Structure formats: structure tokens, C-alpha cells
Amino acid sequence: MANTPYPQSYYAASANAVAPRPVLQGEVETDVCVIGAGYTGLSSALFLLENGFRVTVLEAAKVGFGASGRNGGQIVNSYSRDIDVIERSVGPQQAQLLGQMAFEGGRIIRERVAKYQIQCDLKDGGVFAALNSKHMGHLESQKRLWERYGHTQLELLDERRIREVVACDNYVGGLLDMSGGHIHPLNLALGEAAAVESLGGTIYEQSAAVRIERGANPVVHTAEGRVRAKFIIVAGNAYLGNLVPELAAKSMPCGTQVITTAPLGDDVAKTLLPQDYCVEDCNYLLDYYRLTSDKRLIFGGGVVYGARDPANIEAIIRPKMLKAFPQLKDVKIDYAWTGNFLLTLSRLPQVGRLGDNIYYSQGCSGHGVTYTHLAGKVLAEALRGQAERFDAFAGLPHYPFPGGQMLRTPFAALGAWYYGLRDKFGM
Structure with missing residues (x-):
């Protein structure tokens, strides 16, 4: 058995x-x-x-x-x-x-x-972090859209305010959703x-x-x-x-990768995320992270189309983490894993x-x-x-992936490559 x-x-x-x-x-x-x-x-x-x-x-x-x-x-x-x-x-x-x-x-x-x-x-508070002015414009529109449907627990964060909630110099602003959390x-x-x-x-x-x-x-x-x-x-x-x-x-399994640091201690953890909110950026291929109850940083991102398990997850995700938090360059990674989610074309x-x-x-x-x-x-x-x-x-409405199951992975990967370029150049 x-x-x-x-x-x-x-x-x-x-x-x-x-x-x-x-x-x-x-x-x-x-x-x-x-x-x-x-x-x-x-x-x-x-x-x-x-x-x-x-x-x-x-x-x-x-x-x-x-x-x-x-x-x-x-x-x-x-x-x-x-x-x-x-x-x-x-x-x-x-x-x-x-x-x-x-x-x-x-x-x-x-x-x-x-x-x-x-x-x-359970902790309250989630942040969408903007890496450029285009992202910030999207978050302003998102706030208006969500408020139109009665969702009002939202605060736009300018460059000063986002520094108060996440110690990352890469962001120009963000949107705080207090009904989000982790x-x-x-x-x-x-x-x-x-x-x-x-x-x-x-x-x-x-x-x-x-x-x-x-x-x-x-x-x-x-x-x-x-x-x-x-x-x-x-x-x-x-x-x-x-x-x-x-x-x-009409669907395709995809993998995403996650790493978890060794415990950082209260002082270091509080410098990274002082209010203990979770964060995700606004890229198409986004990064996301948060603190655990024992003050580790969980950091995830990336997509593997077709749900293959990468040989070295830490090699994929650690550079992303260090781009956000270079001060963690000497921190040990205790756990690294992958998990599958199901993608639809729409x-x-x-x-x-x-x-x-x-x-x-x-x-x-x-x-x-x-x-x-x-x-x-x-x-x-x-x-x-x-x-x-x-x-x-x-x-x-839902549609099959172009080319059927045999070609769905390369077509999806090609699309991700295109959007990855847009993310890289802020398009």
C-alpha cells in the first residue's frame, strides 16, 4: 500500500x-x-x-x-x-x-x-508593492475598482509609507489591504x-x-x-x-518554488517587516514573502510550467530574496520546496x-x-x-491551450518569457 x-x-x-x-x-x-x-x-x-x-x-x-x-x-x-x-x-x-x-x-x-x-x-495586512510608476498606476486603479465593489480597507502607500512597512529600497509605493493577511x-x-x-x-x-x-x-x-x-x-x-x-x-499544472530562512531573531525580523504584513510585488511573474511565527522569512516566486521539480530550488529563489533584502546574504536557508497549482488559459x-x-x-x-x-x-x-x-x-468562458496538451507547456512558457521581459524593463 x-x-x-x-x-x-x-x-x-x-x-x-x-x-x-x-x-x-x-x-x-x-x-x-x-x-x-x-x-x-x-x-x-x-x-x-x-x-x-x-x-x-x-x-x-x-x-x-x-x-x-x-x-x-x-x-x-x-x-x-x-x-x-x-x-x-x-x-x-x-x-x-x-x-x-x-x-x-x-x-x-x-x-x-x-x-x-x-x-x-493568522495575521492581518497584505501589501502589493509597486516597482515602477506603471505598477503604481495599476494599484491606484485597483483601489478604485475594489472600492466600487464595497471593499474599503485599503490604503495607497507612497514611497515614504512603503519604507515603513517593508525594508526594501526597490519599491516606489504600494497598496495596503488590511483584510489581506497571512x-x-x-x-x-x-x-x-x-x-x-x-x-x-x-x-x-x-x-x-x-x-x-x-x-x-x-x-x-x-x-x-x-x-x-x-x-x-x-x-x-x-x-x-x-x-x-x-x-x-483545459488546464495545466504549474510549479512554484518557496524557501524559508533559518530563524532571524526578533530584531532582524522587525527591521524587514515592522508591521508583520505579507508582501507580493506587482510583476507578472511575481515574488512574495512574509515572516513566520518563529521569525523566519518565507520567500517564493517563479513558475515552472508543466510542474517539473527543479533540481536546485534555492538557486532559483535565493537571488530573488537577496535582490529584495541584500542584508540577508549570510543567512542560511533551512527549507526549500516546490508545489503545484493549476493554471487555466484565462x-x-x-x-x-x-x-x-x-x-x-x-x-x-x-x-x-x-x-x-x-x-x-x-x-x-x-x-x-x-x-x-x-x-x-x-x-x-474557458478555452483549451493552443496546440492541446502536447504544446500547452511551451506556449505558456513563451508567454511567461514575454511578460518576464515586460517586468524587467518596466513596460
Whole structure:
């Protein structure tokens, strides 16, 4: 029997202690079978359990094994493509609904943390950092756009103000979102899993779904068991593989890399990020960073298209960190890891239904911490017969990558190269 452990990340090393969960053996009956115990699956399960459904969750490895337990830990509002892009793509009613939901995911996270007393080092405050005047103009427009949808916890930062929140000389300004923030992402997932179980839900680990038997009463098969359900929620994202071929056709797994320093000590940490906000820059291929509760710097960035694991992650990310903080040149890197996210061509999430009873959400395109929590609520609403918000997402247009699966990686990499040049020259 396969036993897939967590990657050797800072998050796994500092995770709250939990007992291993059982492997599915034999047959189980339930109302909803959720495939994937990441944020989308756990959020769906929680909302469904709170509304009286019986829920069984199947996880191929361990809770939060994928992007949910490996990401930068930043609570960032909206979607990978912002509301103005959505407004140009769909009608006003659909855009209005999606715009209203753009700030809900962060609220859901905070509600879950408070309600279920989840210990995940939640901190408020996130900064978008501008490297040039073009970025600053974008942030000014973003502030007006978000305020138009009722999101007002925003402050534009000039060059003096951004120096007060991040000790980096590269930025000309920024935008502070106090409803943003950061968490220990794996501990958030573990806390949500415990909440699922406290409500009577069941989670099986090391129990990969290998086949879905579709029909009026679908069955999800694993190596040693099966789950009979009324509904299925597919929440595997970049780790789903080819279980549902029609979902794989319009998406592409991509890898991002993260490093974590040795503990810096309170004094050094406070000089880098005095208010303990998280930061991401405004480049297309952006860098992001924050402090941990034990005063390490977590720094991430870069994209590997096709989700290959780089041979030397530190060699890729450390120069980025030193460009922002040259004062850390002698600091040791204790952890380096990669994790996959699922990219769509539009960079908007894909939500829908296959037949009458298989629902899915995928393709957060690197912007998933808040969206996945919203997705769980939207999917649960749809299963309860309240489909207006589900339909708003399901109606977003999506397209296959040019050249199909064989050419999607080189085409995406070529596009990234182009945008990387624009970032480099401030175009």
C-alpha cells in the first residue's frame, strides 16, 4: 500500500500534531463524496456538513498535501484576473455577482479560524508593492475598482509609507489591504479537517480516487474500496491527474518554488517587516514573502510550467530574496520546496457540473487561498439547490491551450518569457 508523506517543507516540519487518518477499505455510502482534502474539498465538506449532508472525503496522500499545504500562506483578495477583466468578458449581472464574491473568501477563512479555534498564526495586512510608476498606476486603479465593489480597507502607500512597512529600497509605493493577511497554510487545512470530523464527516487518507463510475448513483473507486454517493465534488486541482479527462483538457499544472530562512531573531525580523504584513510585488511573474511565527522569512516566486521539480530550488529563489533584502546574504536557508497549482488559459477558475451529480472547481491559477474557501461555499449552495452564484462562475468562458496538451507547456512558457521581459524593463 502506497504511503505518500508530506514534502520536506517548513510547513510540514512545524505542523500541528495530528493522528494519521485511515485508508478506505470496503464500501461506504454517503450523500457527498469529496475528492481531495485541500482547501476546496475541506471548505465544501464543512459547508455541506453544516447544512445536514453526510460527507466522505477521499485524499490521495495527506490532508493539505498539495497546494493548500505548500503555498506562500498569503490571504489575497479577488481572483488571478481581477474584476475589471471579468467585467469586459461577461454581462453586467454576472460581473456584479462575481465582484461581490471577490472579497468573501478571506472572511470565510477568518470565520472558520474563529468558529473552530484553528491555530494557524493568522495575521492581518497584505501589501502589493509597486516597482515602477506603471505598477503604481495599476494599484491606484485597483483601489478604485475594489472600492466600487464595497471593499474599503485599503490604503495607497507612497514611497515614504512603503519604507515603513517593508525594508526594501526597490519599491516606489504600494497598496495596503488590511483584510489581506497571512496564515500557516498547512495548519489551516489541518484545523479545517478536524472541524469536518467534529461535525461527523469522514476523511480517508492515502486513498486516491482511481475511477469514477458515473450514473444516477455514482461510485468513486479507490485501490481498496469504493464510495457510493448521491453527489461527487471533484476538488483535486493540480493533483487530480487524468481522473476526469474533460477537466484536464483545459488546464495545466504549474510549479512554484518557496524557501524559508533559518530563524532571524526578533530584531532582524522587525527591521524587514515592522508591521508583520505579507508582501507580493506587482510583476507578472511575481515574488512574495512574509515572516513566520518563529521569525523566519518565507520567500517564493517563479513558475515552472508543466510542474517539473527543479533540481536546485534555492538557486532559483535565493537571488530573488537577496535582490529584495541584500542584508540577508549570510543567512542560511533551512527549507526549500516546490508545489503545484493549476493554471487555466484565462487565469480564471473553472467551475461546473458533469451530468447531474458531479460538481467541480479548479484552476485557481496561483490565487487560490481565498478563492478555494469561497468555492466550497458556492458548491455547497449548488447542491442545496441555490445555484445563482454557482452559475455565475460556471458561465465564465474557458478555452483549451493552443496546440492541446502536447504544446500547452511551451506556449505558456513563451508567454511567461514575454511578460518576464515586460517586468524587467518596466513596460
